[in-house]
Each structure stands twice: as C-alpha cells, then as structure tokens.
Amino acid sequence: MPELQAPIRGGAYGGGQIVGHPLAELYEEVAFVAYHFHWSLEDIMALEHAERRRWVSGISRINQRMNEATTHE
Template sequence: MAFIAYHFHWSLDDVLALEHAERRRFCEHISRINKAMSAEDTRRGINLGE
C-alpha cells in the first residue's frame, strides 16, 4: 500500500478504499512505469545509483 501511496501521493485511506485486485493492478502498473523509466535512463547513460 505504501508503494501506491508514495507514487500517486494518495492518503492511506484512499489506498485502503481500493479493492485488493485494484491495488494489485496499480502496483503492476507502477512497476511497469518504473522499469520503462529505468530502461530509458540506461539507454541515455544515466545511472542514478552512483
């Protein structure tokens, strides 16, 4: 739940109001976005880990 709240800037109450399946879909969606952004950074030669 913190994963969703952090990325969407939602309150805990907003996240808790979602059905479990909705929370899973949001987590999967956020993960895909993060992976795509990471891959793009890698292609551009940006390394945020350093």
C-alpha cells in the first residue's frame, strides 16, 4: 500500500516537492501587512496564506476609502 501523504497548511499535499506560493508574492504580502499594521514577521508568517490574503485585501480597502475621502475634500 502506498504511503499516505500528509496535508500541508492550506489543504495542499506535498509529494516530495515544495508546495507554496511565489516567494516574491510572499515578501510583498508580508511587507504590506507589516508596513500598515506593524506586526512582526513571526506573527505574519504564522498566518495561513488565505488569512494573510484577507488581511492584505482588507488593508487595501481601507487605503482605497481613505484615498477617496482625501480626493473628495
């Protein structure tokens, strides 16, 4: 019987290969959240990818509303 593969965070499965997201994208997400919320690298990296993306999207929406409010003044 073949060995079962253990799930990796986020629901992906690894078969001896590195499973993840592009490193440049990860650095950009981490920098974005750290810049706006001043969270530590450790705290940001502890988030699952989907959760980190939700924070990035939320920060982007906040920035967009603030920029629109400034433009309309």
